[in-house]
Amino acid sequence: MSDRDQVTIFDVAKTAGVSGSTVSRVVNGYEHIAPRTRAKVLAAMEELGYVADTRARSLAGGKTNVIGVLVDGMGSAFMTELLRGIDDAISSSGMDMMLCTTNSRVGKEVEYATKLANGMVDGLVVAIPSELSLYLSTLKDRSVPHVLIDIDNEDRDTSMVKVDNRSGARRMTEHLLGLGHRRISMITGNLDVESARERIVGFREAMADAGLVDTDELVVPGDFNRPSGYEAAVELLARPVPPTAIFASSDEMAFGVMRAAAERGMLVPEHLTVVGFDDVPESSWVQPALTTVRQPIQEIGRRAIGLLLDEIRSPGGGAVSLELKTSLVARASSGPPSDVGAMQRHTAPQS
Amino acid sequence: MSDRDQVTIFDVAKTAGVSGSTVSRVVNGYEHIAPRTRAKVLAAMEELGYVADTRARSLAGGKTNVIGVLVDGMGSAFMTELLRGIDDAISSSGMDMMLCTTNSRVGKEVEYATKLANGMVDGLVVAIPSELSLYLSTLKDRSVPHVLIDIDNEDRDTSMVKVDNRSGARRMTEHLLGLGHRRISMITGNLDVESARERIVGFREAMADAGLVDTDELVVPGDFNRPSGYEAAVELLARPVPPTAIFASSDEMAFGVMRAAAERGMLVPEHLTVVGFDDVPESSWVQPALTTVRQPIQEIGRRAIGLLLDEIRSPGGGAVSLELKTSLVARASSGPPSDVGAMQRHTAPQS
DNA sequence: CTGAAAGCGCTTACAG
DNA sequence: CTGAAAGCGCTTACAG
Known part of the structure; x- marks a missing residue:
């Protein structure tokens, strides 16, 4: 009940034998104060266990810190x-x-x-x-x-x-292209987020540069979270002609993709290349370690x-x-595309 | 610079034609106020875009919320x-x-x-x-x-x-014992934490009930985090006579154990049973899904x-x-102990 | 049901 | 270098 045993600046002032203003000044590290005065105030503060009241301080025009x-x-x-x-x-x-x-x-x-x-x-x-x-x-x-x-x-x-999402996504796409992939799918992040949109642009630019302009059906929606990556991958891998590489707009979604691949009996990167974006700590921890775009x-x-x-x-x-700046971190989850025969065996086992 | 364009209770009071006290009352949902008065105040608040100042409110004796x-x-x-x-x-x-x-x-x-x-x-x-x-x-x-x-x-x-850490750990240990394990190792959490200590007690109790009293060398230190689980497992699995089951005091550490097992070429649960504590979301996601003690x-x-x-x-x-209460969630990572021959082949491949 | 006034603990010109 | 005083925006008895 007793909410009033708070030590105020005036309590300190009294035991130090100075005014409240002075106490306030030493509390705030004001410069022009006589060393002796400061010492007395400091001692009183210590003795009383003074702690500044943030509300009052800020109300009176000071900082809240x-x-x-x-x-x-x-x-x-x-x-x-x-x-x-x-x-x-x-x-x-x-x-x-x-x-x-x-x-x-x-x-x-x-x-x-x-x-x-x-x-x-x-x-x-x-x-x-x-x-x-x-x-x-x-x-x-x-x-x-x-x-x-x-x-x-x-x-x-x-x-x-x-970060430079666009060029990060661009470089990753070029990495996949360089590995020989053509059917590269991107799972997007939440499109309300600027960076998700920029990553798509980077992806499309690189694809276009490689002469691959018809990417519409290769870009599928996600929301940055793991389950959305999993679901998107399930759909992609069930297609008649599935992608050979999946570029998830976040590492989290890439983990979901890996899970979907594993459930289908596909090996990464032998049967499917999976890459992400972010480089969260878990990415270097998973097996196989994830190739991704590192952002600091x-x-x-x-x-x-x-x-x-x-x-x-x-x-x-x-x-x-x-x-x-972002940078490309090539790890174990990306490799050359598997041949079509191998893909067929894996992507349509039940047909 | 203009930090003073804040709308105060008095601004509202003026445009509503009442006193500050009255405004304060309607803001705080005080009951005995004439409906018309309240309406006027509300209208003024709306018009001026009034937002209460938390600092002042709390300084004056109200709540901070x-x-x-x-x-x-x-x-x-x-x-x-x-x-x-x-x-x-x-x-x-x-x-x-x-x-x-x-x-x-x-x-x-x-x-x-x-x-x-x-x-x-x-x-x-x-x-x-x-x-x-x-x-x-x-x-x-x-x-x-x-x-x-x-x-x-x-x-x-x-x-x-x-939560009832002790009985949770006890039940998990009994589960492992019931599966036929005898050489069960526990990786502890940070011992500064009460729950880490309680889990050890539960483990020891169950072991003692099964006649296994000499558990000292089976209990190894960890700190709840993944790397410590990994390191503890590396040490445990390198022993001449390694445990057939490892009970990590947190799921996070159990993931580290799984990693260590994988690096050694051991299959979970065929060659090693791994269980955790907590039941974080990832535990039902990992492969194999983790047997653990669920806490809400x-x-x-x-x-x-x-x-x-x-x-x-x-x-x-x-x-x-x-x-x-905690509860046992049996998933795929726990099973009967592997036979000694199989263990030997896996635990000392380089010897 | 409503208003005037004091006070919450501090900071900051203003004097000196 | 230091003090007295006003004020930050609100709440809360105290009157009425």
Whole structure:
């Protein structure tokens, strides 16, 4: 019940024999303070176990020292890595993180963004495919520093960080082409997400360069998650003329593809080449190890926080966009296409 | 720069032609208000786009409507599931979540707990093996509602939720014994964690009941994570007389064991039985599907929030401990022990 | 059913 | 280098 045994700045002031303002100054590391005064205050703080009240501090115009992070869910390996990078950067800067999860509930993102903008945080990083138009203006009006991750934003005056999805997908497709594949299928990510769309573009470009323009039936929909990769593969492998290689837009989906292949008795890469995108930790762990497009996931998070911190510390610096590079990681799951005879035996065993 | 275009309760009051107190009352759903007055206020709020300032509200004695969650990291599948349950329960109660990650940094947990206790949240759930003694008293002094997950706490006056690790481990061991195994090895979890210790006890009890009392060399250390399971298995399988079954204290470690077995050319369960604990989603996905002890992970999170909400809404109800049941899920990774000849061929191929 | 006023714990010009 | 005072936006007795 006794909620009032909180030690305030005035308690400290009294036992140190100074004013509240002075205590506030030493707490905030203000420079021009007599060494003796500072020492007395510090001693009093220590003695009383003073801890600043974040709410009051921020209400009065100070900083909250917390950064808000808006994501849709934290289930995927990609998100786990991203959050690790974000959390790393936040805590090594001495700030705290407030993670808000929308779980794809419509409206939640706006609610959180507005709430957070209302003084709960010093800045905000948003990593969900979202209807930015609904709250980006609020963030700007309130001049809440913010940076977007992997989100498309027409007006280039918001800071953001992303990777070169298009050329990553392009290079992977060229890798498959170079191995001799022609019937290459791509399983897409959630098309609401900018990066999913960019990967398709990269894939199509490379295919077109190889003279393969009719790719429509080779591009099948997925949503970045494992089950969707599995289902798409089941359908693809059941086709009369199945692809010899499947390029999943995420490693997670590639694992689903591998599962579908295994169930059909197909060996990877002998009977089917399977590649992914992301390079999550599990990709080098699975058997066979997954060939994939590596994106520096943790780095993305760290950079986003870096940008945010810059803006928080010296506002008005203008928006900056970062595009990080991807790279091809060739491992065991990709190889030359199997001959048609072998494919037939495997793809239509029950016919 | 203009940080002051925030719509306050007084702006609303003015355009509605009432006092600030009245606005506050309708915002907080106070009952005795004239319908017409309420309507006017609501209209004004709508018109102005009013959003309550959480800091001010809480400073003035109201609720923050946010629940703090303290974990050490969110990398594991177990934690992902737990957080899903927690987040679910929090958001369906209309509150928000503030997730703090210590990443095993010493001191961080105390820092966070103190800060959160200082008015940032209405309540706190702690799910890290931690030196509670360092801050539990702070939580109590400030009467901040809190509940512990999976944490040992001597004085039974703190609410907590856990599962019956001991009998779960016992049943799994009996399952293996029933299959005919005698040389059963257990890879433990991080011994700082209560549940890891309880699982060992359950294992030992079942072994002792079967007359197997000399289990010391069969119990090897792990830390719940995949690599530690892999490493422990590498060591175990290289022994002159390796175990015929390995019971990993977490599914994650069991996956590591499977990997080690595969590298040695051993088939699961033909040559080696591998079982885990937790039943994370991946366990029914891997090949062969993992036999494991199921704990209702999301439910643990939901229950913890339930307890917390009860305490927040009607304080002083006293501490309550919940122990949820585990159950055995027999899948494909467990079977009868292989004969000694087969074991020898596989375990010492290079000797 | 409604308003005026004090107070939550802090920060920040303004003086000195 | 330090203090007194106002104010951040809200809630809550206290009156009426």
